[in-house]
Amino acid sequence: MNTEEIKFLSKLTASMTHEIRNVFTITQEACGLISDLLDFSDEKIGKEKLEKILSKIQNQTERGIKLINYLNRLSHLYEEPFKNIDLIDILDLIAGLTRHLMSSKQVKLELKTSSFTPLKVNTSPFYLSMAIYYSLDFFLTVLNPGESITLETWYEDGFAELRIYGKRTDTDSKIEDPTPYYSIIKKCIQKAKGSLQFRKSPLEIAFKIPSNR
Amino acid sequence: MEKRYKVLIVDDEEEFASALAERLILRGFESKVEIDGESALVSIEKDRPDVVILDIKMPGIGGFEVLRRIKLSHPQLPVILLTGYGSTNNGMKGMELGAYDYLIKPVDIKELIRKIEAAITNSKSLT
Numbered sequence: 001m002n003t004e005e006i007k008f009l010s011k012l013t014a015s016m017t018h019e020i021r022n023v024f025t026i027t028q029e030a031c032g033l034i035s036d037l038l039d040f041s042d043e044k045i046g047k048e049k050l051e052k053i054l055s056k057i058q059n060q061t062e063r064g065i066k067l068i069n070y071l072n073r074l075s076h077l078y079e080e081p082f083k084n085i086d087l088i089d090i091l092d093l094i095a096g097l098t099r100h101l102m103s104s105k106q107v108k109l110e111l112k113t114s115s116f117t118p119l120k121v122n123t124s125p126f127y128l129s130m131a132i133y134y135s136l137d138f139f140l141t142v143l144n145p146g147e148s149i150t151l152e153t154w155y156e157d158g159f160a161e162l163r164i165y166g167k168r169t170d171t172d173s174k175i176e177d178p179t180p181y182y183s184i185i186k187k188c189i190q191k192a193k194g195s196l197q198f199r200k201s202p203l204e205i206a207f208k209i210p211s212n213r
Numbered sequence: 214m215e216k217r218y219k220v221l222i223v224d225d226e227e228e229f230a231s232a233l234a235e236r237l238i239l240r241g242f243e244s245k246v247e248i249d250g251e252s253a254l255v256s257i258e259k260d261r262p263d264v265v266i267l268d269i270k271m272p273g274i275g276g277f278e279v280l281r282r283i284k285l286s287h288p289q290l291p292v293i294l295l296t297g298y299g300s301t302n303n304g305m306k307g308m309e310l311g312a313y314d315y316l317i318k319p320v321d322i323k324e325l326i327r328k329i330e331a332a333i334t335n336s337k338s339l340t
Contacts, residue, residue: 018270018297022226025319029232032322040239056228104272145273 004184008130011137012097016071019100023064030056070096077125082193084212085125086118087160091151094132101136106145109136114154121160121209123192128209131188131196132164135205138181139166142203160211165204218333219243221262223253223279224295225271233266236322242329250274254282257290264332265292266325267312269303277310284311289339291332295320 030053037045073093077085088111095109102109113119121128132151139149143166152163182198185205189196194209220242224230227248234244245260247253250273257265265283269276280292291313296303304315313332316325 021297021318022229026226026229026232028319029229029236033232033236036236036239036322053232056232060228104270106272 004187005126005130008133012074012133015100016067016097020064020067023060023067027057027060027064030060066096074129077129081126082122082124084120084122085128087121087153087162087209087211088113088117088119090125090129091132091153091162094129094136095151098133098136101140102149105140105143107140107143108148110148110150112150112152119153119155119160119211120213121211123194123209127188127191128194128207131185131192131194131207132162134181134185134188135164138185138205139164139203142166155211155213158210159208160213162207162209163204164206165202217241217243218264218329219245219260219262220264220266220329221253221256221260222246222266223248223250223271223276224266224268225249226268233320233322233325237326237329240326250276250279253279254286257283257287262290263336264313264329265290266295266329267292268295269307270297277307280307280310280312289336291336293325293328293332 034045034050034053037049070093074097077090077093091111091113095111098109136149143149148167150163150165150167152165154161185198186196189207189209192209194207197206197208198204199206220234220237222230222234222237222244224246225248227246230246230248234246237244245256245262247256250271253265253267256262267276267279271279276294280294283290283292288311292307292311294304294307294312294315295318296307296315297318301317304312304317307315313335314328316328
């Protein structure tokens with residue numbers, strides 16, 4: 001495994017564990033508050049107050065379970081170097097895993113899927129997800145807060161196509177050198193048995209992978 | 214009447230910040246929450262807190278930028294940073310930028326109170 005693969009796994013893990021830690025931080029604080037209200041307050045804790053705090057704990061538990069499920073799905077996905085997967089499913093997974101990254105940059109992520117669901121491809125799940133992740137990471141360097149990234153898929157002539165593009169709210173385009181990202185994404189998509197098209201105006205990354213639908 | 218010191222908590226995780234604020238109120242502090250850096254800077258001008266508890270990782274202007282601006286406009290205002298596990302580097306960086314101290318999340322309330330009291334005592338001795 002070379003540096004880029006290790007970096008990718010490191011970024012994913014850091015992002016997910018940061019979110020999971022937030023879940024436990026909130027839960028701990030909420031439990032601490034219940035304990036404090038029992039210790040410090042002369043009055044009984046009101047039912048409404050207790051329900052409010054318990055609801056926080058419940059929400060965080062659900063949030064944590066969702067995050068763990070994403071990680072679990074990811075680890076099972078990487079079990080085999082090549083397998084038949086649903087492209088829509090992997091996009092949903094990457095969207096879930098990058099939710100925290102997107103919200104920290106205040107960028108919205110939209111999925112536009114084709115009418116052919118599922119959209120089956122035989123590919124390397126690891127390198128495909130790495131290509132998608134780095135594409136998203138690239139767009140986060142060129143988009144401003146409040147803007148959005150769209151992932152659009154469709155099937156055509158034996159290929160599953162994925163288009164990734166950003167919606168800008170201003171007309172100025174940042175002049176960015178995409179070379180470092182381009183070379184990583186190209187290597188990944190080739191290892192995923194696909195091909196890459198990169199367009200500068202409008203800025204767009206497109207993958208094409210053979211599909212058995 | 215004993216003075217109630219004012220603590221401003223700045224963290225984008227509102228559920229965490231509001232629970233922490235309530236726990237500080239139960240312990241005799243006045244507490245306010247802001248969930249982003251810009252609102253925090255406005256709040257500091259308006260309410261003049263005695264200490265700021267500041268999360269490093271926030272959307273928009275991040276914790277370090279908020280810290281930098283606080284140190285420019287209110288150099289005596291102590292700031293205690295909140296950082297994630299494995300990010301002691303961030304804590305150290307924050308101290309170099311002028312933070313009074315830092316804590317790693319999840320936060321131990323007793324340790325936080327100790328640091329708040331020490332920060333307030335220290336800032337009073339400097340004025």
